[in-house]
Amino acid sequence: MSDVPVLRMESVRKTFGDSVVLRDVDLEVAPHTVTALIGASGSGKSTLLRCANLLEEIDDGAIWLDGEEITDPRVDQDAVRRRIGVVFQAYNLFPHMTVLENITLAPRRVHGVSREEAEQRGRELLERLGLGGKAGEYPDRLSGGQQQRVAIVRALAVRPRLLLLDEVTAALDPELVGEVLNVVRDLKEDGMTMVLATHEMGFARDVADQVCFLDSGVVLERGTAEQVFGDPQRERTQRFLRRIVEAGRL
Amino acid sequence: MTLVKDDSGRESEDDKGDMPGGGDAYVPSQRRLDRERYKRARARRATAIAALSTLITAVVLYVVVVSAPGWERTKETFFDAHYAREALPKVLEGLWLNVRLLLICGVLVLVLGMLIAIARTLPGPVFFPLRALAAAYTDFFRGLPLIINLMIVVFGVPALRLQGVTVDPVWLGGTALTLTYSAYVAEVFRAGIESVHPSQRAAARSLGLTNRQALRHVVLPQAVRRQVPPLLNDLVSLQKDTGLVSIGGAVDAVRAADIIAQRSLNYTPYIVAGLVFVALTIPMTRFTDWVTARMDRRRAQGGAI
Numbered sequence: 277m278s279d280v281p282v283l284r285m286e287s288v289r290k291t292f293g294d295s296v297v298l299r300d301v302d303l304e305v306a307p308h309t310v311t312a313l314i315g316a317s318g319s320g321k322s323t324l325l326r327c328a329n330l331l332e333e334i335d336d337g338a339i340w341l342d343g344e345e346i347t348d349p350r351v352d353q354d355a356v357r358r359r360i361g362v363v364f365q366a367y368n369l370f371p372h373m374t375v376l377e378n379i380t381l382a383p384r385r386v387h388g389v390s391r392e393e394a395e396q397r398g399r400e401l402l403e404r405l406g407l408g409g410k411a412g413e414y415p416d417r418l419s420g421g422q423q424q425r426v427a428i429v430r431a432l433a434v435r436p437r438l439l440l441l442d443e444v445t446a447a448l449d450p451e452l453v454g455e456v457l458n459v460v461r462d463l464k465e466d467g468m469t470m471v472l473a474t475h476e477m478g479f480a481r482d483v484a485d486q487v488c489f490l491d492s493g494v495v496l497e498r499g500t501a502e503q504v505f506g507d508p509q510r511e512r513t514q515r516f517l518r519r520i521v522e523a524g525r526l
Numbered sequence: 527m528t529l530v531k532d533d534s535g536r537e538s539e540d541d542k543g544d545m546p547g548g549g550d551a552y553v554p555s556q557r558r559l560d561r562e563r564y565k566r567a568r569a570r571r572a573t574a575i576a577a578l579s580t581l582i583t584a585v586v587l588y589v590v591v592v593s594a595p596g597w598e599r600t601k602e603t604f605f606d607a608h609y610a611r612e613a614l615p616k617v618l619e620g621l622w623l624n625v626r627l628l629l630i631c632g633v634l635v636l637v638l639g640m641l642i643a644i645a646r647t648l649p650g651p652v653f654f655p656l657r658a659l660a661a662a663y664t665d666f667f668r669g670l671p672l673i674i675n676l677m678i679v680v681f682g683v684p685a686l687r688l689q690g691v692t693v694d695p696v697w698l699g700g701t702a703l704t705l706t707y708s709a710y711v712a713e714v715f716r717a718g719i720e721s722v723h724p725s726q727r728a729a730a731r732s733l734g735l736t737n738r739q740a741l742r743h744v745v746l747p748q749a750v751r752r753q754v755p756p757l758l759n760d761l762v763s764l765q766k767d768t769g770l771v772s773i774g775g776a777v778d779a780v781r782a783a784d785i786i787a788q789r790s791l792n793y794t795p796y797i798v799a800g801l802v803f804v805a806l807t808i809p810m811t812r813f814t815d816w817v818t819a820r821m822d823r824r825r826a827q828g829g830a831i
Binding site: 329331354355357358360361362364366368369370371372381382385386387430431434 | 725726728729730731732733734735736739743744747748751
């Protein structure tokens with residue numbers, strides 16, 4: 277059972293008009309592992325995540341979630357999305373709802389959890405992520421780091437099988453990045469399966485079991501963090517990492 | 527789990543930063559005092575200029591109107607105190623009909639407008655006929671002059687002599703108003719729905735909400751909130767257009783004035799009816815301004831996205 281990857285992609289192709297954003301992408305994510313997608317902006321990291329959650333329809337190839345093909349058009353897409361949590365770069369919290377309402381919306385409306393139960397679990401999660409006092413606040417009263425942690429709680433509240441994190445620290449001030457990355461680290465310890473697109477190379481090296489380097493929509497290199505960061509085989513990967521080091525980001 | 531707990535201190539610190547001279551022994555500097563004195567002087571000057579220019583404008587207007595060759599006749603025909611006194615109670619009596627029309631039509635317009643707007647945004651091929659119908663409806667009734675719509679409904683429907691269909695000009699006039707204003711309001715709602723950023727819908731769908739749930743819980747609440755000012759604007763407009771039901775013979779404020787004017791050949795009742803409508807719309811307009819200003823303030827504070 278545990279041999280079945282949580283997420284598997286095979287020969288995925290995605291185009292927007294004339295531009296090919298993903299080309300022949302294969303990916304396997306084993307249970308309780310963290311996969312980091314690295315690469316320059318526009319290399320297809322975010323699109324890959326959006327395809328995995330069916331927010332984008334792929335042109336070719338196939339995607340499986342827990343062994344079930346989710347790109348089959350007969351599959352109930354809403355049911356698939358229920359099993360995948362997503363955290364967006366821009367948080368995408370609902371501005372007209374309090375923190376607690378943001379978090380309990382999906383458990384109550386989608387999973388039929390009672391209000392009391394949803395709120396109790398929501399408060400527990402908020403407490404764990406250091407947001408205990410913020411349940412009644414509106415998102416615009418919170419700092420970026422707090423908002424992003426609320427977004428993580430919102431994604432976790434439905435107990436997803438897989439968590440997709442799309443450059444969750446890219447919109448944050450440097451001093452707020454740490455608080456969000458710590459949350460991700462703790463989630464890994466809890467055994468959450470995650471795929472994250474990130475520019476935080478140090479973090480990716482630290483936390484990822486598998487690192488994939490994307491370049492122009494192709495997974496150019498993949499392996500353990502040690503392999504990809506320590507001994508990159510491809511010339512493009514080397515060049516990318518050299519630029520990162522020069523920029524002081526690794 | 528060991529997790530970050532650093533929130534408590536941040537906000538209270540920020541708050542203190544904004545308080546001018548809070549707590550410490552702050553003494554305003556000479557620079558600040560000079561600045562404030564200059565600002566006060568400038569404000570006094572501005573007030574004086576405004577008062578003077580208002581006075582001049584008023585005098586000019588008065589002279590132009592009063593020195594007009596037809597002024598004496600006009601005054602008798604339009605501003606006769608006797609007819610004003612006679613007309614006012616009748617006009618106010620008629621106004622009650624306008625108010626009731628506004629309340630009933632207002633509710634119907636909001637409901638119908640919302641349904642049409644939703645129909646226009648429904649995805650999928652199943653709903654194509656509904657989408658097309660809603661689009662055709664708004665196109666047609668937004669383009670059709672209200673007065674023609676009223677005449678068609680108020681005079682056309684009774685001419686059909688349908689069994690069980692009312693010939694009451696109030697009901698028919700209300701129907702016509704509702705038809706036209708639903709089209710306007712539907713467009714306001716649609717603009718609101720489309721103004722909600724797609725990422726909000728994406729976030730809702732990524733949580734497993736169906737399209738309908740995303741619309742109901744995430745998109746519509748934000749759309750409606752944003753569209754409150756233009757909606758109130760349309761309601762103010764509807765309020766005065768209820769006066770048009772008088773063309774079918776319903777005795778509203780306009781018609782009440784009409785009856786006296788026809789009899790006396792004096793137009794003062796129209797002026798009275800006009801002023802009464804203005805008096806009725808002013809509170810609503812002010813309310814609209816207040817709501818708009820409040821929402822702008824929230825946005826300026828970095829509130830609603």
